[in-house]
Amino acid sequence: MSGAIGLAATAHYLPERWLSAAEIGAAAAIPEQVIVEKFGLRGKHVAAPDEHVSDLAVAAASRLLGEHGVDPASVGAVVYYGSTWKDYMVWQAAPAIAHRLGCANAYAVEYDNVSMGTPVALRFARALLVAEPDLGSILLVAACRESYLLDYGNARSRFMFNFGDGAVAGLLTAGADRNLLLGSHAITDGSFALQVKVPAGGSVEPASHASVDGRRHFLDVADPSAMKDGLDEVSLPNFVAVAExxxxxxxxxxxxxxxxxxxxxxxxxxxxxxxxxxxxxSRAAYLDDTGHMSGVDPLLALDRAVRAGEVVDGDLVLLLAAGTGYTWAASVVRWGPA
Structure with a gap:
């Protein structure tokens, strides 16, 4: 199995504060029962005001390195693939994360991503290790702090009220003999590209007093009805297609x-x-106690399932995601010995 790529380790971090469905409902003027039953959300974690994306990612990765006795200096590359909303604008988190972890011999790279992050990151990192096996290992890190991008008074964005905060890390290794990362697939439909965004702060609409006063620095949906109608038609078929x-x-x-x-x-x-x-x-993770955390979810779900004994040796695990833009993606891992 000298050419095989495996997921040697995973770990996650969730902030201490937990926002209940009742609190979310009160903020959004939505009955708690609707939050629980329709949104499928019992609550979610929210980062502290001074806890940023790089902090969340370092916490998850530090847990991974510590639990598995991995020398940070042995890591060949650090890849950040989490939320595009980070500590600073026009800034890469990966170098800062690598430095804080002590990954002195790793080069740092990132691709800003949204909710399809995990299967795409696994696909990217596997390809990188196949092309450059001398890297040895790649530390994947992702974090989300998008609860702070929510305007609970904006009904157009209510489908995103499940956004919470957290982080995950995964270590991919070359020449692996267990937890092999197998195939991946993705589908993109760019007709949805401008639907979900933070309207102000970029070059199209630079920040101004008017943009701040108009609360245009929060997540918004351009045309909720058009987006819903379009996604209702293609989402399920596309999820199945990328899985297949x-x-x-x-x-x-x-x-x-x-x-x-x-x-x-x-x-x-x-x-x-x-x-x-x-x-x-019972064989599908449902993160009703964390909500949605951009690209974090599938790898977090796998980490929790393995720790709980729900995924065991021999299991074929499907990591499935979709993200605004709009891309559906899937990757497959065979858990246990090759």
Whole structure:
């Protein structure tokens, strides 16, 4: 298995503060029962005011390195793939994270991403290790602090009220003999590209007194009805298509999947996806106590499932995600010895 790439370790970090469904409902003027049942959210973690994306990522990665006895100096590359909203504008988090972790021999790289982050990051890092096996290992880190980008008074953005904060880390190694990372697949539909964004702060609408007064520095949806109608038509078929594509590249089929690690979404869509994939509900993670954390979710779900004994040796794990832009993506991991 000298050319195989494996997921040697994972770890996560969740901020101490937990915002309950009742508190979210009160802020958004939505009944608590709707938050719990329709949004599928019992609560979510929220970062402290002085706890930023780089801090969250360092906390998750430090846990990984410590738990598995990994020498930071042995890491070949550090890749940040989390939320695009970081400590500073026009700034890379990866070099700062690598420095704070003591990964002195790693080069740092990042690609700003949104909710499809985990399967895309796994695909990217696997390709990088295949091309450059002498790197030895790649430390993937992602974090999200997008709870601070929510305006609970803006009904257009209510589908994002599940956004919470947290971080995850994963260590990919070359020449692996367990937890092999197999195939990946993705589909992009750019017709949704301008629907979800923070309207102000970029070059199209630079920050100004008017943009601040107009609360245009929070997440917003340009046309909620058009976005919903468009996504309702294509989301489920695209989720299934990327799953099938990643499995085909892994020499497997839908019926071979043992466990699903997806992103947090409304409960009805989650249930439709689980049914379409032919899985029992108990074999799919549902992050109703954390909410959605940009690119963090699927790897966090896998880390928690492994720690809880829900994923065991021999399981074929499907990591499935979609992100505004709009991209659907999937990657496959065979857990346990090769």
């Amino acid at each position: 594509g990643a499995l085909a590249r892994s020499g497997a089929r839908l019926e071979d999947v043992s466990y699903l690690c997806g992103i947090h979404m409304k409960r009805s869509m989650h249930e439709q996806i689980v049914a379409a994939l032919g899985l029992a509900p």
